[in-house]
Amino acid sequence: MYQSEFNPVTIEMQMTLSEEASLNHWAEISRYYFNAYAQEITKGEKIYIGHIKVFATVNESSYFKLSIFKPTIPAEVDIQGDAWTSKLSLLVNSFVYGIDEETTMKVLESVSEKMEKEFMVKTKFTLKPVHMHGHHHHEHDH
Amino acid sequence: MSKVFLVSGFLGSGKTTFIIKLMKYLSKKNLKVALIVNELGEIGIDNQFMTQLGYNVWELFGGCICCTLSSNLETTLQELEENYQPDIILVEPSGAAEPKSIYDSFLNLDIPVENIHNFLILDPTRIDMFVEILTPLLTSSLNISDTVLINKLDLAEESEIERCKSVISKADKDLTAFFLDFHNEDYPEKFRTFIDRLVLPGGE
Ligand SMILES: Nc1nc2c(ncn2[C@@H]2O[C@H](COP(=O)(O)OP(=O)(O)OP(=O)(O)O)[C@@H](O)[C@H]2O)c(=O)[nH]1
Ligand SMILES: [Mg+2]
Numbered sequence: 218m219y220q221s222e223f224n225p226v227t228i229e230m231q232m233t234l235s236e237e238a239s240l241n242h243w244a245e246i247s248r249y250y251f252n253a254y255a256q257e258i259t260k261g262e263k264i265y266i267g268h269i270k271v272f273a274t275v276n277e278s279s280y281f282k283l284s285i286f287k288p289t290i291p292a293e294v295d296i297q298g299d300a301w302t303s304k305l306s307l308l309v310n311s312f313v314y315g316i317d318e319e320t321t322m323k324v325l326e327s328v329s330e331k332m333e334k335e336f337m338v339k340t341k342f343t344l345k346p347v348h349m350h351g352h353h354h355h356e357h358d359h
Numbered sequence: 360m361s362k363v364f365l366v367s368g369f370l371g372s373g374k375t376t377f378i379i380k381l382m383k384y385l386s387k388k389n390l391k392v393a394l395i396v397n398e399l400g401e402i403g404i405d406n407q408f409m410t411q412l413g414y415n416v417w418e419l420f421g422g423c424i425c426c427t428l429s430s431n432l433e434t435t436l437q438e439l440e441e442n443y444q445p446d447i448i449l450v451e452p453s454g455a456a457e458p459k460s461i462y463d464s465f466l467n468l469d470i471p472v473e474n475i476h477n478f479l480i481l482d483p484t485r486i487d488m489f490v491e492i493l494t495p496l497l498t499s500s501l502n503i504s505d506t507v508l509i510n511k512l513d514l515a516e517e518s519e520i521e522r523c524k525s526v527i528s529k530a531d532k533d534l535t536a537f538f539l540d541f542h543n544e545d546y547p548e549k550f551r552t553f554i555d556r557l558v559l560p561g562g563e
Pocket of ligand 2: 374375376405451
Protein backbone atom coordinates (compact mmCIF):
# COMPACT_ATOMS: atom_id res chain seq x y z
CA MET A 218 0.00 0.00 0.00
CA TYR A 219 1.65 3.17 -1.13
CA GLN A 220 -0.84 5.91 -0.35
CA SER A 221 0.94 6.87 2.84
CA GLU A 222 3.63 8.53 0.75
CA PHE A 223 1.26 9.74 -1.94
CA ASN A 224 -1.56 11.12 0.17
CA PRO A 225 -4.37 12.56 -1.86
CA VAL A 226 -5.29 16.16 -1.12
CA THR A 227 -8.76 16.98 -2.37
CA ILE A 228 -9.72 20.60 -3.02
CA GLU A 229 -12.91 22.13 -4.33
CA MET A 230 -12.30 25.25 -6.37
CA GLN A 231 -14.30 27.93 -8.02
CA MET A 232 -12.89 30.26 -10.64
CA THR A 233 -14.74 33.36 -11.78
CA LEU A 234 -14.23 35.86 -14.57
CA SER A 235 -16.15 39.10 -14.94
CA GLU A 236 -17.50 37.91 -18.30
CA GLU A 237 -18.57 34.61 -19.76
CA ALA A 238 -15.83 32.64 -21.47
CA SER A 239 -15.79 29.48 -23.57
CA LEU A 240 -14.87 26.14 -22.09
CA ASN A 241 -11.76 26.19 -24.28
CA HIS A 242 -10.71 29.44 -22.73
CA TRP A 243 -11.30 28.02 -19.26
CA ALA A 244 -9.23 24.98 -20.16
CA GLU A 245 -6.43 27.32 -21.24
CA ILE A 246 -6.59 29.20 -17.94
CA SER A 247 -6.66 25.97 -15.97
CA ARG A 248 -3.73 24.59 -17.91
CA TYR A 249 -1.77 27.69 -17.06
CA TYR A 250 -2.87 27.58 -13.45
CA PHE A 251 -1.98 23.95 -12.82
CA ASN A 252 1.27 24.08 -14.76
CA ALA A 253 2.28 26.89 -12.41
CA TYR A 254 1.05 24.84 -9.45
CA ALA A 255 3.08 21.81 -10.54
CA GLN A 256 6.24 23.89 -11.02
CA GLU A 257 5.84 25.55 -7.66
CA ILE A 258 4.99 22.43 -5.68
CA THR A 259 7.90 20.37 -6.97
CA LYS A 260 10.50 22.95 -5.95
CA GLY A 261 12.64 21.19 -3.39
CA GLU A 262 14.29 17.86 -2.83
CA LYS A 263 12.62 14.47 -3.04
CA ILE A 264 9.28 15.69 -4.26
CA TYR A 265 7.52 13.62 -6.88
CA ILE A 266 4.22 14.03 -8.64
CA GLY A 267 1.97 10.98 -8.50
CA HIS A 268 -0.95 12.56 -10.31
CA ILE A 269 -2.50 16.01 -10.19
CA LYS A 270 -5.94 15.58 -11.67
CA VAL A 271 -8.70 18.05 -12.07
CA PHE A 272 -12.28 17.66 -13.12
CA ALA A 273 -14.10 20.83 -14.16
CA THR A 274 -17.79 21.00 -14.95
CA VAL A 275 -20.14 23.59 -16.35
CA ASN A 276 -23.11 21.30 -16.90
CA GLU A 277 -24.05 17.71 -17.82
CA SER A 278 -22.50 17.92 -21.26
CA SER A 279 -19.69 20.42 -20.83
CA TYR A 280 -16.69 19.45 -18.72
CA PHE A 281 -13.02 18.70 -18.89
CA LYS A 282 -10.43 16.54 -17.20
CA LEU A 283 -6.92 17.89 -16.72
CA SER A 284 -3.87 15.81 -15.81
CA ILE A 285 -0.29 16.43 -14.79
CA PHE A 286 1.98 13.50 -13.97
CA LYS A 287 5.46 14.94 -14.47
CA PRO A 288 6.76 18.48 -13.90
CA THR A 289 8.48 18.62 -17.29
CA ILE A 290 5.37 17.60 -19.22
CA PRO A 291 2.67 20.29 -19.41
CA ALA A 292 -0.92 19.60 -18.39
CA GLU A 293 -3.07 17.68 -20.79
CA VAL A 294 -6.77 18.46 -21.05
CA ASP A 295 -9.59 16.32 -22.38
CA ILE A 296 -12.51 18.66 -23.18
CA GLN A 297 -16.11 17.64 -23.81
CA GLY A 298 -18.74 20.18 -24.88
CA ASP A 299 -18.49 23.92 -25.44
CA ALA A 300 -20.59 25.80 -22.89
CA TRP A 301 -19.90 29.43 -21.98
CA THR A 302 -19.74 30.49 -18.39
CA SER A 303 -18.33 33.11 -16.07
CA LYS A 304 -17.97 30.66 -13.21
CA LEU A 305 -16.24 27.29 -13.26
CA SER A 306 -16.31 24.59 -10.56
CA LEU A 307 -13.27 22.40 -10.27
CA LEU A 308 -12.44 19.37 -8.24
CA VAL A 309 -8.75 18.76 -7.65
CA ASN A 310 -7.11 15.55 -6.47
CA SER A 311 -3.45 16.20 -5.90
CA PHE A 312 -1.16 13.25 -5.18
CA VAL A 313 2.33 14.60 -4.62
CA TYR A 314 4.98 12.65 -2.73
CA GLY A 315 6.53 14.68 0.07
CA ILE A 316 3.82 17.35 0.19
CA ASP A 317 1.20 17.84 2.90
CA GLU A 318 -2.14 19.66 2.88
CA GLU A 319 -0.74 22.84 4.32
CA THR A 320 1.88 23.23 1.60
CA THR A 321 -0.70 22.40 -1.02
CA MET A 322 -2.93 25.20 0.22
CA LYS A 323 -0.05 27.67 0.37
CA VAL A 324 1.00 26.94 -3.18
CA LEU A 325 -2.58 27.24 -4.40
CA GLU A 326 -2.83 30.60 -2.71
CA SER A 327 0.29 31.95 -4.34
CA VAL A 328 -0.71 30.67 -7.78
CA SER A 329 -4.18 32.13 -7.35
CA GLU A 330 -2.75 35.54 -6.56
CA LYS A 331 -0.60 35.46 -9.65
CA MET A 332 -3.54 34.35 -11.79
CA GLU A 333 -5.71 37.16 -10.52
CA LYS A 334 -3.08 39.69 -11.50
CA GLU A 335 -2.36 38.20 -14.89
CA PHE A 336 -5.74 36.91 -16.05
CA MET A 337 -8.26 38.73 -13.83
CA VAL A 338 -9.52 35.36 -12.73
CA LYS A 339 -10.70 35.09 -9.14
CA THR A 340 -10.25 31.79 -7.36
CA LYS A 341 -11.88 30.41 -4.24
CA PHE A 342 -10.90 27.05 -2.86
CA THR A 343 -11.74 24.83 0.06
CA LEU A 344 -9.90 21.82 1.28
CA LYS A 345 -12.03 18.71 1.67
CA PRO A 346 -10.97 17.30 5.01
CA VAL A 347 -9.67 13.75 4.78
CA HIS A 348 -11.84 11.21 6.51
CA MET A 349 -9.80 8.26 7.52
CA HIS A 350 -12.36 5.72 6.21
CA GLY A 351 -10.54 3.11 8.18
CA HIS A 352 -7.42 3.02 6.08
CA HIS A 353 -4.00 3.78 7.34
CA HIS A 354 -2.38 7.01 6.38
CA HIS A 355 0.75 6.33 8.34
CA GLU A 356 3.05 3.49 7.79
CA HIS A 357 3.69 2.21 11.25
CA ASP A 358 0.52 2.31 13.23
CA HIS A 359 -0.51 -0.47 15.52
CA MET B 360 -19.07 -16.56 -16.62
CA SER B 361 -17.44 -13.15 -16.93
CA LYS B 362 -13.82 -12.57 -17.75
CA VAL B 363 -12.07 -10.23 -15.38
CA PHE B 364 -9.40 -7.80 -16.55
CA LEU B 365 -7.35 -6.07 -13.91
CA VAL B 366 -5.79 -2.86 -15.18
CA SER B 367 -3.08 -1.81 -12.78
CA GLY B 368 -0.42 0.84 -13.03
CA PHE B 369 0.88 3.64 -10.87
CA LEU B 370 -0.98 6.93 -10.32
CA GLY B 371 -1.44 8.87 -13.53
CA SER B 372 -0.01 6.14 -15.76
CA GLY B 373 -2.98 5.91 -18.10
CA LYS B 374 -5.37 3.28 -16.69
CA THR B 375 -8.51 5.33 -17.28
CA THR B 376 -7.34 6.36 -20.74
CA PHE B 377 -6.72 2.73 -21.66
CA ILE B 378 -10.03 1.56 -20.22
CA ILE B 379 -12.14 4.19 -21.98
CA LYS B 380 -10.68 3.17 -25.29
CA LEU B 381 -11.00 -0.54 -24.58
CA MET B 382 -14.64 -0.12 -23.58
CA LYS B 383 -15.37 1.66 -26.85
CA TYR B 384 -13.67 -1.13 -28.76
CA LEU B 385 -15.46 -3.90 -26.88
CA SER B 386 -18.88 -2.33 -27.14
CA LYS B 387 -18.47 -2.26 -30.93
CA LYS B 388 -18.12 -6.01 -30.71
CA ASN B 389 -21.40 -6.14 -28.79
CA LEU B 390 -19.73 -7.32 -25.65
CA LYS B 391 -21.30 -6.36 -22.36
CA VAL B 392 -18.71 -4.65 -20.22
CA ALA B 393 -18.84 -3.52 -16.60
CA LEU B 394 -16.27 -1.36 -14.88
CA ILE B 395 -15.28 -1.23 -11.23
CA VAL B 396 -13.27 1.83 -10.19
CA ASN B 397 -11.58 2.61 -6.92
CA GLU B 398 -9.90 5.93 -6.42
CA LEU B 399 -8.36 7.46 -3.33
CA GLY B 400 -9.26 11.01 -2.42
CA GLU B 401 -12.38 12.41 -0.89
CA ILE B 402 -14.20 12.60 -4.19
CA GLY B 403 -13.52 10.38 -7.17
CA ILE B 404 -12.75 12.05 -10.48
CA ASP B 405 -12.49 9.05 -12.81
CA ASN B 406 -15.87 7.79 -11.74
CA GLN B 407 -17.51 11.15 -12.54
CA PHE B 408 -15.67 11.48 -15.82
CA MET B 409 -16.55 8.00 -17.05
CA THR B 410 -20.14 8.25 -15.87
CA GLN B 411 -20.46 11.56 -17.76
CA LEU B 412 -19.09 9.82 -20.83
CA GLY B 413 -21.95 7.35 -20.50
CA TYR B 414 -20.34 4.19 -19.13
CA ASN B 415 -21.64 1.84 -16.47
CA VAL B 416 -19.37 2.41 -13.54
CA TRP B 417 -19.42 0.78 -10.14
CA GLU B 418 -17.44 2.89 -7.75
CA LEU B 419 -15.82 1.46 -4.66
CA PHE B 420 -15.53 4.41 -2.36
CA GLY B 421 -14.12 5.39 0.97
CA GLY B 422 -10.89 3.49 1.18
CA CYS B 423 -8.47 1.39 -0.73
CA ILE B 424 -9.46 -1.58 -2.82
CA CYS B 425 -6.38 -3.55 -1.79
CA CYS B 426 -6.98 -3.28 1.95
CA THR B 427 -10.12 -1.90 3.63
CA LEU B 428 -12.33 -2.42 0.61
CA SER B 429 -11.25 -5.86 -0.50
CA SER B 430 -14.48 -7.45 0.76
CA ASN B 431 -16.50 -4.75 -1.03
CA LEU B 432 -14.66 -5.70 -4.19
CA GLU B 433 -15.61 -9.32 -3.73
CA THR B 434 -19.27 -8.48 -3.07
CA THR B 435 -19.42 -6.17 -6.08
CA LEU B 436 -17.90 -8.79 -8.36
CA GLN B 437 -20.38 -11.37 -7.13
CA GLU B 438 -23.36 -9.06 -7.57
CA LEU B 439 -22.29 -8.08 -11.06
CA GLU B 440 -21.94 -11.70 -12.03
CA GLU B 441 -25.38 -12.57 -10.65
CA ASN B 442 -27.44 -9.57 -11.70
CA TYR B 443 -25.77 -8.10 -14.73
CA GLN B 444 -23.81 -10.94 -16.29
CA PRO B 445 -21.22 -8.94 -18.18
CA ASP B 446 -18.95 -10.64 -20.69
CA ILE B 447 -16.07 -8.69 -19.27
CA ILE B 448 -15.51 -6.97 -15.96
CA LEU B 449 -12.76 -4.35 -15.96
CA VAL B 450 -11.22 -3.34 -12.66
CA GLU B 451 -9.30 -0.09 -12.22
CA PRO B 452 -7.72 0.00 -8.78
CA SER B 453 -6.30 3.17 -7.32
CA GLY B 454 -2.84 3.88 -8.70
CA ALA B 455 -1.49 3.55 -5.18
CA ALA B 456 -2.94 0.08 -4.60
CA GLU B 457 -1.03 -3.16 -4.40
CA PRO B 458 -2.38 -5.25 -7.31
CA LYS B 459 -1.34 -8.57 -5.75
CA SER B 460 -4.01 -8.37 -3.06
CA ILE B 461 -6.66 -7.57 -5.67
CA TYR B 462 -5.64 -10.61 -7.64
CA ASP B 463 -5.99 -12.61 -4.42
CA SER B 464 -9.57 -11.36 -4.09
CA PHE B 465 -10.30 -12.80 -7.53
CA LEU B 466 -8.86 -16.13 -6.46
CA ASN B 467 -10.90 -16.05 -3.21
CA LEU B 468 -14.02 -15.88 -5.34
CA ASP B 469 -12.91 -18.95 -7.27
CA ILE B 470 -12.72 -17.06 -10.52
CA PRO B 471 -10.82 -19.50 -12.73
CA VAL B 472 -7.32 -18.23 -13.48
CA GLU B 473 -7.92 -18.62 -17.20
CA ASN B 474 -10.70 -16.04 -16.89
CA ILE B 475 -8.44 -13.47 -15.31
CA HIS B 476 -6.09 -11.26 -17.26
CA ASN B 477 -3.75 -8.78 -15.62
CA PHE B 478 -2.60 -5.76 -17.55
CA LEU B 479 0.11 -3.55 -16.17
CA ILE B 480 0.49 -0.08 -17.59
CA LEU B 481 4.09 0.96 -17.34
CA ASP B 482 4.53 4.69 -17.87
CA PRO B 483 7.98 5.11 -19.43
CA THR B 484 8.12 8.85 -18.72
CA ARG B 485 8.42 8.03 -15.03
CA ILE B 486 10.43 4.83 -15.08
CA ASP B 487 13.29 6.54 -13.24
CA MET B 488 11.02 7.54 -10.40
CA PHE B 489 9.51 4.05 -10.17
CA VAL B 490 12.92 2.47 -9.87
CA GLU B 491 14.07 5.11 -7.42
CA ILE B 492 11.21 5.12 -4.92
CA LEU B 493 8.70 2.44 -5.92
CA THR B 494 10.72 -0.67 -6.64
CA PRO B 495 8.70 -3.00 -4.34
CA LEU B 496 5.44 -1.96 -6.01
CA LEU B 497 6.96 -2.28 -9.46
CA THR B 498 8.31 -5.75 -8.75
CA SER B 499 5.13 -7.12 -7.25
CA SER B 500 3.06 -5.57 -10.05
CA LEU B 501 5.24 -7.20 -12.69
CA ASN B 502 5.04 -10.53 -10.88
CA ILE B 503 1.28 -10.79 -11.15
CA SER B 504 0.85 -9.29 -14.59
CA ASP B 505 0.36 -11.17 -17.84
CA THR B 506 0.71 -8.28 -20.24
CA VAL B 507 2.68 -5.07 -19.88
CA LEU B 508 1.59 -2.03 -21.82
CA ILE B 509 4.27 0.59 -22.25
CA ASN B 510 2.36 3.67 -23.30
CA LYS B 511 3.07 7.40 -23.79
CA LEU B 512 5.35 6.45 -26.68
CA ASP B 513 4.74 9.92 -28.08
CA LEU B 514 6.18 11.52 -24.93
CA ALA B 515 8.90 9.15 -23.80
CA GLU B 516 12.60 9.39 -24.56
CA GLU B 517 14.30 6.47 -26.25
CA SER B 518 16.40 5.85 -23.13
CA GLU B 519 13.26 5.62 -20.99
CA ILE B 520 11.79 2.97 -23.29
CA GLU B 521 15.05 1.04 -23.10
CA ARG B 522 14.98 1.19 -19.33
CA CYS B 523 11.43 -0.20 -19.33
CA LYS B 524 12.54 -3.07 -21.54
CA SER B 525 15.37 -3.86 -19.20
CA VAL B 526 13.08 -3.75 -16.13
CA ILE B 527 10.65 -6.11 -17.84
CA SER B 528 13.36 -8.51 -18.90
CA LYS B 529 14.53 -8.78 -15.29
CA ALA B 530 11.09 -9.85 -14.09
CA ASP B 531 10.66 -13.39 -12.80
CA LYS B 532 8.43 -14.40 -15.65
CA ASP B 533 8.02 -14.10 -19.38
CA LEU B 534 5.79 -11.15 -20.10
CA THR B 535 4.07 -10.07 -23.25
CA ALA B 536 4.83 -6.41 -23.86
CA PHE B 537 3.21 -3.89 -26.18
CA PHE B 538 4.44 -0.39 -26.94
CA LEU B 539 1.57 1.99 -27.50
CA ASP B 540 0.41 5.55 -27.71
CA PHE B 541 -3.00 5.52 -26.04
CA HIS B 542 -4.02 8.65 -27.89
CA ASN B 543 -3.77 6.92 -31.23
CA GLU B 544 -7.19 6.48 -32.76
CA ASP B 545 -6.68 2.80 -33.63
CA TYR B 546 -4.90 -0.10 -32.05
CA PRO B 547 -1.91 -1.45 -33.93
CA GLU B 548 -2.82 -4.64 -35.77
CA LYS B 549 -0.85 -6.87 -33.39
CA PHE B 550 -2.54 -5.47 -30.32
CA ARG B 551 -5.98 -5.72 -31.88
CA THR B 552 -5.42 -9.39 -32.64
CA PHE B 553 -4.24 -9.90 -29.10
CA ILE B 554 -7.34 -8.27 -27.57
CA ASP B 555 -9.65 -10.13 -29.92
CA ARG B 556 -8.16 -13.42 -28.84
CA LEU B 557 -8.58 -12.49 -25.19
CA VAL B 558 -12.21 -11.46 -25.40
CA LEU B 559 -13.72 -13.83 -27.89
CA PRO B 560 -15.56 -16.82 -26.43
CA GLY B 561 -13.13 -19.59 -25.69
CA GLY B 562 -10.27 -17.15 -26.24
CA GLU B 563 -7.01 -16.89 -24.34
N1 LIG C 1 0.49 11.56 -24.74
C1 LIG C 1 0.00 10.50 -24.10
N2 LIG C 1 -0.68 10.71 -22.96
C2 LIG C 1 -1.17 9.64 -22.33
C3 LIG C 1 -1.02 8.30 -22.80
N3 LIG C 1 -1.62 7.48 -21.93
C4 LIG C 1 -2.15 8.27 -20.95
N4 LIG C 1 -1.88 9.56 -21.18
C5 LIG C 1 -2.25 10.74 -20.36
O1 LIG C 1 -1.84 10.53 -19.03
C6 LIG C 1 -2.68 11.25 -18.13
C7 LIG C 1 -3.14 10.33 -17.01
O2 LIG C 1 -3.98 9.33 -17.58
P1 LIG C 1 -5.13 8.58 -16.74
O3 LIG C 1 -5.74 7.62 -17.69
O4 LIG C 1 -5.99 9.54 -16.05
O5 LIG C 1 -4.22 7.81 -15.67
P2 LIG C 1 -4.71 6.82 -14.51
O6 LIG C 1 -3.71 5.72 -14.45
O7 LIG C 1 -6.12 6.43 -14.71
O8 LIG C 1 -4.56 7.77 -13.24
P3 LIG C 1 -5.12 7.50 -11.75
O9 LIG C 1 -6.46 6.89 -11.88
O10 LIG C 1 -5.15 8.83 -11.10
O11 LIG C 1 -4.11 6.60 -11.09
C8 LIG C 1 -3.83 11.78 -18.99
O12 LIG C 1 -3.57 13.13 -19.29
C9 LIG C 1 -3.74 10.94 -20.25
O13 LIG C 1 -4.25 11.60 -21.38
C10 LIG C 1 -0.29 8.12 -24.01
O14 LIG C 1 -0.06 7.00 -24.51
N5 LIG C 1 0.19 9.25 -24.63
MG1 LIG D 1 -7.73 6.57 -13.44
